[in-house]
Amino acid sequence: MAKSIKLRAKAKDGVATVKALISHPMETGLRKDKKSGKPIPAEFIQEVVCESGGKTVLSAQWGSAISKNPFLSFKFSGAKSGDSIKISWVDNKGNSDSIDSKIK
Amino acid sequence: MNHNRRTLLKGSLAAGAVGAAVSAGLLTPKAVMAAWAKDAFEAKEVDAAMTGAMGSADATASDKIKLKAPDIAENGAVVPITVTSNIDGTTSMSILVAKNNTPLTSSYELGPNTEAYISTRVKMGKTSDVIAVVKAGGKLYSTKKEVKVTIGGCGG
Structure with missing residues (x-):
């Protein structure tokens, strides 16, 4: 189910710029359903890990205050076109997803 | 007695889930060790959240950290934040939002080759300072910027 992540990584002068868009509701658990008045249970991504060439480039811990359908961008050096890149996330319900791609 | 049993059950269940993720090759062992900092993310005070996430609440203000955020955010549910640190190492x-229910939004562990640049989008409940905290050489540095919010993005 690698459909939740859109990943784009581009290398220029040895520096890769990674942009990732994850589709996820990111519910805080504080919101209430307008019709029933019941709180909507929390559902948010807790960990995001990015690896390139077998090394962890970035590991992020997220709270519920990250926006719905989170966007994340970062850069790392020592990258070249064609290198493998992988991003995975895990949410508070234990759901997870990952995507494998190559740096352009 | 009963309570203990419950906690034990919960604990083993959680461990089981993580174990399954590892065997599926979804997580690197290193990432598993850095367990989600529950205390930090649930802390209601900026100081407590910082201590939980970065080990201390004592940060030196630094202008070497660039925090890019809008002056006025029309929609508090989506506030783009970019943090760039020019501090070596x-x-x-x-990234913290001072007046959110739980100030800590996210924390990032950078790899050896990763540049100190993060761009993401956060939720803000109301007008507040956004604080970027950076750890370099075991010391903490921070910078902040006020973002005015017209429509809050937390709860509702």
Whole structure:
């Protein structure tokens, strides 16, 4: 189910710029359903890990205050076109997803 | 007695889930060790959240950290934040929103080759300072910027 992540990584002068868009509701658990008045249970991504060439480039811990359908961008050096890149996330319900791609 | 049993059950269940993720090759062992900092993310005070995420609440203000955020955010549910640190040896970064229910939004552990640059989008309940905390050489540095929010993005 690698459909939740859109990943784009581009290398220029040895520096890769990674942009990732994850589709996820990111519910805080504080919101209430307008019709029933019941709180909507929390559902948010807790960990995001990015690896390139077998090394962890970035590991992020997220709270519920990250926006719905989170966007994340970062850069790392020592990258070249064609290198493998992988991003995975895990949410508070234990759901997870990952995507494998190559740096352009 | 009963309570203990419950906690034990919960604990083993959680461990089981993580174990399954590892065997599926979804997580690197290193990432598993850095367990989600529950205390930090649930802390209601900026100081407590910082201590939980970065080990201390004692940060030196630095103008070497660039925090890019809008002056006025029309929609508090989506506030783009970009943090760039020009401090050598930056190893981790955190982004906090001072007046959110739980100030800590996210923290990032950078790899050896990763540049101190993070761009993401956060939720803001109301007008507040956004604080970027950076760890470099075991010391903490921070910078902040006020963002005015017209429509809050937390709860509702």
